[in-house]
Amino acid sequence: MIKIVILGSAAGGGLPQWNCGCDNCRAARGSEPSLRASRASIAMSGDGEHWFLINASPDLRQQIIDTPVLHPRALRHSPIAGVILTNGEVDAVTGLLSLREGSPFALYAHQRVQEILRANSIFNALNPEKVKRIAIETGVAFRTDAA
Numbered sequence: 543m544i545k546i547v548i549l550g551s552a553a554g555g556g557l558p559q560w561n562c563g564c565d566n567c568r569a570a571r572g573s574e575p576s577l578r579a580s581r582a583s584i585a586m587s588g589d590g591e592h593w594f595l596i597n598a599s600p601d602l603r604q605q606i607i608d609t610p611v612l613h614p615r616a617l618r619h620s621p622i623a624g625v626i627l628t629n630g631e632v633d634a635v636t637g638l639l640s641l642r643e644g645s646p647f648a649l650y651a652h653q654r655v656q657e658i659l660r661a662n663s664i665f666n667a668l669n670p671e672k673v674k675r676i677a678i679e680t681g682v683a684f685r686t687d688a689a
């Protein structure tokens with residue numbers, strides 16, 4: 543059975559959005575904090591031990607803090623075995639920079655998304671010896687290394 547955790551469900555700016563004063567954003571900042579939502583992403587696992595993120599939102603660091611199944615189980619460890627990118631938009635890739643501390647994981651993305659990452663040197667912060675980049679194809683099933 544696949545386990546899925548919704549890490550965030552909001553659109554690009556999150557809720558509240560930093561520069562928005564609409565009724566919803568004002569309520570999320572004030573009287574209704576339960577409205578707050580981080581940017582869309584999910585984590586999924588087939589075994590409950592190895593987790594795969596679908597996209598890496600700019601809110602990823604806080605999403606990991608808020609999600610116990612994604613917490614390290616040893617001094618230098620992460621249950622995050624991989625990140626699967628569905629696109630190269632800023633809200634899908636910037637969270638990768640929060641994963642730059644040397645833990646190994648696999649990064650699955652279409653060749654065009656891989657090229658976007660290669661073209662932007664800031665993503666070299668992901669050590670290529672630790673973060674294996676694997677090209678996937680649209681409409682073609684693939685297997686991950688872990689469960």
Ligand SMILES: [Zn+2]
Pocket residue numbers: 558559562563564565566567568
């Ligand atoms: Zn708003």
